[in-house]
Amino acid sequence: MNGETTYLTDLAEVLWPCGGLLGRGGECTGPHETRVPDPRGASVREYLPVPSAHNPRVILPAANRYAAVRGISAFAQRHSFKERFRAALLSTAFASGVAPLLLRDRLRVGSGPTIEQALSEALDREIVIAIHVGPPRANRKPVLLLLTPGGRTIGYAKVGVNPLTSRLVSAETSALRRLADSRLRDITVPRLLHSGDWNGRPLLVQEALPVGDQTDRPTRRQLLRCVTQISGLEPIRERRISASAYRSVLAGRITALGNRAEAPALRATLARLPDVRVPFGAWHGDLTRWNIASTPRRAFVWDWERLTMDVPVGFDALHYELNESVQVGVHPGVHRWLDSGSRLLRDPLMSGVGLRPDSVSTVMALYLIDLATRYLQDRQAEAGGRLAAVDDWLLPALAGLEERAAHEARHSC
Template sequence: MPVKTAPAELTAGDSALRTRYLNEVLALLYPLPCATGDRRGEPIAEYLVVPDARRPRLLVPTTSRRVAAAAVRRYAEPQSRAARLKRDAVVAALRTGASSVLLRDRVRITGPVSASIDGYLHEALGRDLSVSIHIGPARANRKPVLQLISPEGETFGFGKLGTGPLTQRLVKAETTALTALGTVGLTKLTVPSVLHAGQWRGLQVLVQSALPVWLPRAPLTPRRLTAAMIDIAGCCGFSNGTLNGSAYWAELRGRLHAVGDRPEGVALAAAAEQLAARSGDHTLRYGAWHGDWAPWNMANLADALLVWDWERFAKHVPVGFDAVHHELQRRIQSSGDAGAAVEATVRRADELLAPFTVAPEVRELTALLYLVDLATRYLADRQAEAGARLGVLGTWLLPVLIRRVEEL
C-alpha cells in the first residue's frame, strides 16, 4: 500500500541529491500526520544534521549529549586519519554542549509518536530508544539505515528498511541469512543476530544486534581473513561438479537472460557463454559466500573478526568468490582505478584461491566467473541508472573481462 507522506523540506531551493534523499527518508520514517518543521505540534524527535543540510550524511538525535555523542562515535569507523579527527571533534562538541558552533542545521519532527518509526521500534523491541539516521550515497540498493541507541548511550542495534522491490528483497534476504548463520556454529567470525523482523507501512524492517565496531582495531592477517572466509564457504556444506552441469551456472544464465535487453548485458552474456564453452567441463567446488565481503563491511578486533551486511549471502557458488571480491574492492578503494584493480585481481587469482583448495586449473576460471556474477548484479540492480560511481560497466569491468576470457 502506498504511504502518504508529509513534506520534509530542509532548505528552500536546495536540489542536492543527498538533501533530496534525506527529505524522502524523513517522509518515509515520519509519514502524515507527522510533520517536519512545524513547531506547533507534539515533538517526536529533533536531529542535528551532520555536517550540514547541504551535505547531509548523518542525522543525530538531540535526546541527550550522551546519546548524540554515541550516534556519531559509534556509527562507523572513518577510513582516514583526517576523517577520524573530524569525527572526534564533532563527538567532543556534542559531549560538551558546544555542538551549536559546528552543527547549525536541525530537523524537528512533530506529530503522534504512534505514526512514526520511533513508535514502531519502541513497540516492536519493548524498550526506550533514540534513532540516528544514515544518509548514504547514490546507489540502487540505498536504503534507510538506523542506529538504535539506549537512553544510556549504548548502541544496541541497527535497523534497515526496504523501501522498494530491490531493497525489500535485500532486507528479506539478510534476515534469512542472519537467521541461518546463527545456527551453523561459526567459529572464525562474528555476525549480528536478528532482534526483530517485520513490516511497517509497506516497508520491510530488519533490526539486528550492533557489533562493537567502535572497539580498538587489530591488524588483520591474511591467514585470519582466509580462515573466516573458509568458515563461511563451508557453513552449509560443500559440493563438487562441472560448471556446465551445476545449479550455479543454470541460475547465473537465468540472471544473464534477465539483463539481456541492454547492450552491456548482451556483451556480458556472450563472454559468459564463451567462458563456459572453453572451461565448462572443469570440476569446481561449491559452497557459500558473504556476497559483499569488502574492507568496509568488517572490523578486526584482538579477539574477534566482525562481519556485517549479509544481504548478498548465497549458497552453491564457486568457492573463493569472497576472496576475489575482497581483493577487488580493496584495490579499488586504495587506488581509485577500477579497471586496473580488475586486471590486478585476476592476475592474483592463483595466489588468492590456493588457500581455498581450488584446483590450479580452475583458479582463473573462478575469478572470471566472479566478475560475470558481479557485473550481472550491477546490471540487474540498475546501478548505472541510480548514479552509482561504478555503475557503467563498460568503463572498467567489461573490457578486462572480455579480453581475459578471450585469452583463457
C-alpha cells in the same frame, strides 16, 4: 531542493509517517528532543543532517549529545583516517554542545507515530536513534543505530525504502535466521532481535557486534579462513561449470537484463569460459572492510543481505580484494586486483577446499560476470555507484581474464 534533500524528506516519510520538513535551527526545551513552534500547535522533533541537508551521511538527534556522539563514532569505524579525523572533530563538537550551533540544517518531524516508538515497543525499552544514510547508490537504505537515552548501544535496525532495499532487508532477515543454527567456528554473526514491518515496509533489528578499538581489518590469513568457513555453510561440492545449477541461474539473470547494452558481452564470455571443475559453496555476497572486523582469533561479520548458496568458492575473497584495491582509484585498482586476486585464490587455504590452479582465472571471470549482472539489475550506474560503470572497467578486465582462463585450462591437460 537537490536530489539529496528530496531523498531526505522521502526518507522522513518512511521513518516518521507524519513526514518531515527541512529548515534551520530551533530551540531546545528538553533533554531528549527539540521543540519548535508548529502551525498546528504540536511539538516537533529536530534532527541534524550531517554534514548538511545537501550532503547527508548521518542523521543525529539535535538535543541528545550522548546519542549523537555515539552515532558518529559507530558509523566512522573501518573508514579512512581522514573520515575518522572528521568524525573526531564532530564528536568533540557534540560533546561540548556547540554542534547544533555549527550545523544549522534541521530535519523537523511533527507529532504522530514514530519509528522510535515502534522500536521501543518491540524491544521493551526506550530507544533513541542515530541514522546512517551513506552515499547515493541503488541499495542505499537507512541503518538505524539503536541507543539508550544515555548513549549505550542496543543494536541496529534496517528498513526497506524501495523494492530493492525491501527485498534485501527481507533476505537478510532470512539469512540471520539460517545463520542462527550454523556453526561457524571462528566467526560471530549478529543475532536477530526482531523482525516485522514499519509503515508497510520490512523491518529487522539485530544485535550490535562487539567491534571497536580492539578489532581491526582482517589479515590475509584471517580473511581466507573466514571465506572458507562461510563457503562451508553448506557442503562444498565440486562439479564442472556446465553441470552446475549456478551457471544456469547466472545465464537466466543475464537474460533478464533484456536489451541492456552490456548483456551480449556477458553472455558471450560466459559461454566461452573453459568447462573446468570448480568447488561450489556459500558466499556472503558483500564481504568488504565495512562488513567485517577481526581479532587474532575471531572474525565479526555483518550485513548478510546477499548470502547465497551454491556459488563458486572464492567469490568472497575476490570481492573483498577488489573493494580494497579500488581505494586508490578504479582503473589502477582493477589492474592491481587482477594479480592480487589471483594470488589469493592460489593460497594453500583455498587449495584446501578444492580450488585448483587451472580454474583460478575462470572463477575470477565468473565473479566479474556475476558482479556486473548485479550492478545492471540494481541499476547502480543510474544511482551513482562507484564501480557501477561496468563497460568502463569490468568488461575490459573480463576480456583479459577470459584469455587467462583459456591458457590455464590448456596447460592443465
